[in-house]
Amino acid sequence: MAGPYLLMGFPQVTAEDLVLTETPTGNIWMERRLEVAHYRALFDDARTAALPPTESLALIRRTAKEYGQ
Numbered sequence: 926m927a928g929p930y931l932l933m934g935f936p937q938v939t940a941e942d943l944v945l946t947e948t949p950t951g952n953i954w955m956e957r958r959l960e961v962a963h964y965r966a967l968f969d970d971a972r973t974a975a976l977p978p979t980e981s982l983a984l985i986r987r988t989a990k991e992y993g994q
Contacts, residue, residue, distance in 0.1 A: 930964055941958075944961050
């Protein structure tokens with residue numbers, strides 16, 4: 926990923942999902958299904974690799990303690 930993005934889904938059946946991504950030169954809206962699917966896959970990969978909230982908090986605390994914060 927080059928930068929942050931926002932994946933938007935809508936409850937209306939007729940509304941297409943969108944992606945808003947930030948670039949160094951501005952924001953880009955993406956509506957094509959393949960592009961949206963790519964960003965959804967990126968999000969799913971990150972969510973799958975992420976620690977559960979309690980483990981994330983424990984890791985942050987251990988790291989802060991290690992660096993004396």
